[in-house]
Amino acid sequence: MEDEIFDYAPRPSKKRVRQACEPCRRKKAKCPGEQPVCSLCARLGQQCLYADERRRPLSESSPRPNDSDLRAPRVLEDRLQNLEGKLEQVLDVLGGRNEPQRQAAPLVPPTLSMTGSSVSLPPWEEIVPIAELYLLYCESQPLPLFHKDGFLSNLQTRDAELLFAILALGLRFSYDHRIRADFSALxxxxxxxxxxxxxxxxxxxxxxxxxxxxxxxxxxxxxxNGNTHRSSIHSSLAMNLAQCANLGQEPRSSTSTTFREERRRCFWSICLLKRLHGEDFSILDIPDAPGPPYPRSPARPARFLSPGPSIVEMRRSDMEDEGIIAYVVMLSEVFARTARYVRLHGRPSNVPPWSPESEYSKILALQMVMETRMPYLHRFKPANLSERSLDELQAHREYWGPWFLNQFMYHTNLCLLNHPLLLSLSLRNFRSTIPEIFLQHTSDLISSHTTWIIHFINYLEEKSFLVSDPVLGYSAAVVATIELQLSFTDNATIREQKRERFTKCVKFVQTIGERWPHMARLAHRLQRLEDAVSATYQSDPEAQNQSLLIDLSRFWEILEYSSNSDTDSARRLFGDTLYAGSSSAGTEVSQTSPLPAPFRLSAQEGDTPNIQSQSFDNAAFPSQDYAANSLVSPQQLTLSNDGYSILAANFFSQGQEFLRSGDNWDSIGNF
Structure with missing residues (x-):
């Protein structure tokens, strides 16, 4: 940027303050040194008193004390200052032995000049409240970067670039973000x-x-902010530096507990960042580095009504508890592999999804393995969310933030794996060979796990809990695409229910978008998708226009969380010699029709099979019905690439019998 001038030249240093006032000295604060009242005490509204004032000559009208009265306090003060000086020397020596020397924050921070205005570190009394907001709303939501106990106490010793970064993120949760006109520029x-x-x-x-x-x-x-390509460069650079510095290994020299913990948290934050942004990163990618221990996690807050552990929790306490943050990191590996599965856009394979060798089955198995490693203590039932007040949730965000992230990732993985659109595209080579049990399996999973996410959205709204983790907004957007697709049915009850759930998801994403710009864009994309799909829908299949298309790229820009295909991000980063423009849409059109609903036993008809889709009953949620045209089928699919559009007539058509007509339905599922 030619109009930006970077000036890192130090400003003329101020004259060193020889003595601090008594209030600043007691608080170990940097005293400006103005007399008779320093500016810091004036802002805080406290009495400012210098030690010299006790030794100043008294006026002639004042009674003069004798020499013994003056000598005693002076001797005590000199001895106290001498002891303080020796104590500081001892602390400096001990600190040098425990951890590497840290460069203190510069007294005169660097300044960035931008079109006539400059950006520099604000006064310290303004930095601390923003750092507190960062600690409350950003730490472990999602990145567990810092050791909470020492974060504020050593904040002033951290490097200037880190302070600027904390301000850039923490300001989103300050009150100023709604009232300041220059907030975005700041x-x-x-x-x-x-x-x-x-x-x-x-x-x-x-x-x-x-x-x-x-x-x-x-x-x-x-x-x-939508600069996904530059974001990837920063995270990759951090990972490369971590590998070069052997951050994945524990330091051999004796270091403080805080320093060692922050090394671990930084390493796992880089891994988590890569995975959440859609890169299938494994710890095995780092040679000769099994990885450091997981970050220290806060304990699950005790229940206010019955703080003691239940019988079930005591019975399962033999499993080692590695902490809620550790289980978020573990599950993020499944999240990243699922993101790669989504990027395939349902590309056909010779291996059907129900095969143990398919990517679908491998991801599902990996998720189940991760679930077995998480103790019962951190699961849904023992959390007793219904007994938690907003004050309890807010006071322990360091635990509940990662806990909600873990829950949302778990259900989102299963929603994406069984997404109706992705399944329809991946099954294009198998036409009439889809097992009935697979239909039941995918239908039950979609029914259950979309409802779980809706349940959590309702709970967070009822508690008025401020959601500060943007990944939760992505989960809601995934469910919104499913609910939108299932809402186009002749059943008025189902249609109204699905529309309501779609609207709820969009509203949830919009709320998170008040602080995270990419969530605001995601909510806008959901609304555009709804408009585009609704415009092509005709309730009467006979009247459906056979030339109308549904652009599948509108689905991909929502389902792909990383969105590295964002042309605006690429255009901002790359010059003409590298930027090749956006890929053009393919000319092939996928001709699809919905999958038939799995066969269920009707309670009214006893053992007589009934072609009706009913969700698996869950004690925690009411059951819901899915229409026969709820899933998209691979029948008559003529897709030769990723598929950018679908014929609306087939997308909305009624279910067709593509299974063999001679099948004995009474025998299916009774092995």
């Missing part, structure tokens, strides 16, 4: 300064742990 300015400083440090050194922490935050900021 956040962008903080992020640009942080990026300039961290890149300068990478090129010139020394690279510190704070460098990697800053890259993680900048990657998250860029991703949520």
């Amino acid at each position: 956040v962008t300015g903080y992020a640009e300064v942080a990026r300039s400083l961290v890149m300068k440090r990478v090129s010139e050194g020394p690279v510190e742990l704070s460098t990697l922490q800053c890259l993680c935050i900048l990657s998250l900021v860029d991703f949520t």
